[in-house]
Amino acid sequence: xxxxxxxxxxxxxxxxxxxxxxxxxxxxxxxxxxxxxxxxxxxxxxxxxxxxxxxxxxxxxxxxxxxxxxxxxxxxxxxxxxxxxxxxxxxxxxxxxxxxxxxxxxxxxxxxxxxxxxx
Amino acid sequence: xxxxxxxxxxxxxxxxxxxxxxxxxxxxxxxxxxxxxxxxxxxxxxxxxxxxxxxxxxxxxxxxxxxxxxxxxxxxxxxxxxxxxxxxxxxxxxxxxxxxxxxxxxxxxxxxxxxxxxx
Numbered sequence: 001x002x003x004x005x006x007x008x009x010x011x012x013x014x015x016x017x018x019x020x021x022x023x024x025x026x027x028x029x030x031x032x033x034x035x036x037x038x039x040x041x042x043x044x045x046x047x048x049x050x051x052x053x054x055x056x057x058x059x060x061x062x063x064x065x066x067x068x069x070x071x072x073x074x075x076x077x078x079x080x081x082x083x084x085x086x087x088x089x090x091x092x093x094x095x096x097x098x099x100x101x102x103x104x105x106x107x108x109x110x111x112x113x114x115x116x117x118x119x
Numbered sequence: 120x121x122x123x124x125x126x127x128x129x130x131x132x133x134x135x136x137x138x139x140x141x142x143x144x145x146x147x148x149x150x151x152x153x154x155x156x157x158x159x160x161x162x163x164x165x166x167x168x169x170x171x172x173x174x175x176x177x178x179x180x181x182x183x184x185x186x187x188x189x190x191x192x193x194x195x196x197x198x199x200x201x202x203x204x205x206x207x208x209x210x211x212x213x214x215x216x217x218x219x220x221x222x223x224x225x226x227x228x229x230x231x232x233x234x235x236x237x238x
Contacts, residue, residue: 045182045184048181052178059167059168060194063160063163065194066195068192070191070192071191073175073190073191075185075188076185077185102221
């Protein structure tokens with residue numbers, strides 16, 4: 001499967017999912033699948049989160065609390081789930097506030113081995 | 120209930136919970152309840168996460184994706200759930216990697232109105 005097919009499958013199978021982006025730590029997106037006209041918003045979100053993830057990774061290293069696997073964020077309007085793919089890439093899934101957060105986490109986790117294989 | 124009683128109740132009711140800290144954005148903890156001899160680790164964790172949460176809040180404001188409510192982080196060794204209490208404070212709950220993450224999120228969310236009342 002291509003990156004886009006893997007991302008599309010996750011977005012299609014999660015209620016309330018808006019889009020998913022495979023992203024490099026250098027802030028450049030590799031591929032994405034985004035519903036409707038939200039592409040610019042999700043791309044901006046992914047870039048903005050790149051610096052946050054770097055910061056969190058640094059903190060995790062300082063604290064020696066193991067290998068970072070997942071980061072999630074909820075606001076009153078949206079949910080973001082981020083899963084580390086490898087040293088260079090992460091995948092970000094954006095959901096509406098009433099989206100299925102549990103399924104989002106589960107399917108994003110399951111997509112990681114597929115993304116690694118496709119890289 | 121006192122802060123400590125509220126935090127103790129959450130930690131006691133979640134399988135795998137290690138400790139909870141009520142923390143100011145200035146990096147000073149107000150109160151905590153931490154199991155056994157892990158006090159220094161959890162305090163350090165809370166201080167380290169203060170800068171991350173500030174960073175995330177700033178990103179959320181930039182992106183105009185609503186009011187930040189919750190941040191969670193999973194490593195292969197631990198889980199952290201953070202819930203915003205108000206403009207000045209947040210509450211952090213640390214769990215082991217096999218702890219009950221769903222219940223942690225639920226009970227931490229429920230503790231927020233109690234903490235607001237006690238502040």
